[in-house]
Amino acid sequence: MLPRLVATDLDGTLLDARGEVSAYTREVLLAVEEQGVPVVFVTGRPIRWMESLWESVGGHGLAILSNGGVVYDVATHSVRRARTIAPDVLVRVGELLRAAAPGTTFALERTTGFAREPDFMPRLHTSAVPGVPVAPLEDLVDDRVVKLLARHEEQGPEEFWQLAEEVVGHSVTTTWSSVGTLVEMSGAGVTKATTLADLCAELGVERSEVVAFGDMPNDLALLDWAGTAYAMENAHPSVRVATRRTAPRHDEDGVARTLARIFGL
Known part of the structure; x- marks a missing residue:
């Protein structure tokens, strides 16, 4: 059964070595979304580090920022939910x-x-x-x-x-x-995974229907939660050890190449 939602980290995962989205990756993300499968960017980046990327990654949909602290509406450039610290x-x-x-x-x-x-x-x-x-x-x-x-x-x-x-x-x-x-x-309790779980519940998507990609220790909870998880070939050793599947390197369009295989693009 094909995934119903894609969750991907950005730096060291979706973005290339220059911190950019390649033309091929943009093409694949668009093709996945045209199949009715949302792509959610799940990153440690704060809102202020995303302004130059929205257009490159689609300019619409939802993103989880600040390691789960913010759910952001990309189309309206507004905070949909904030999980703050007292x-x-x-x-x-x-x-x-x-x-x-x-x-x-x-x-x-x-x-x-x-x-x-x-x-x-x-x-x-x-x-x-x-x-x-x-x-x-x-x-x-x-x-x-x-x-x-x-x-x-x-x-x-x-x-x-x-x-x-x-x-x-x-x-x-x-x-x-x-x-x-x-x-x-x-x-306390706020991670990429817990915020994505809440968002998936709102969207009616089961964790078994999520495919996720990551490369660093702050991705571990996300990768453990998702039904299908990929560590990038360039990932931190702790991530490689914890994840059974591996995607090609981030600077080789690893996420896009894996999604193209999964969705038959």
Whole structure:
């Protein structure tokens, strides 16, 4: 039986090495949707990182952003649902992580944009964008936060993530998808998988009818939940180990080539 919904990560999965959607991939995605099968982009990217991609990936439908924190209506460019983190939880998580790993700095992804502490990745290009709020974490938190970012300049990525999971994993969902030491935190129980499950329930799609693609640890819950799951050939080792099926590399149109085979395109 053919899938009734496609869920795919973007960076390292659907996008090529330049972070773009190839002409072949666009053609395949369109052909899949013409068969009545929605393609949902499920990514850790915030809203602000998607504006240049909407047209390339179809300009319509729904997307799950910020690791499950936001369900976004692409056609109307509006937030359909936000799964936020309570301000008091954000402050407490910050206190606990800073105590466990002095030197930790924080930034926030909100439904209204990015905000950061003064020492959070000052080299980041968004840090130079006018209008980005810059202040201590306690002064930045509000009820619009969908993701908390924690950065450490001296610890290794996996080491820092394991520490964060041990210290604050009871209060938030921790994950990482970057080669740098950056832990991403969503509300407790909020993952790509739980948000996709809610969306599929609304659409009347069973998990067994979903095919999903991913490449990094923040995709593990999604790939475990979907009825059919593919790790990219370039995926992180933990993803390759956890997933029985493999798609060709992201810079070889791996998702599109696999979908073309599945749907007989």
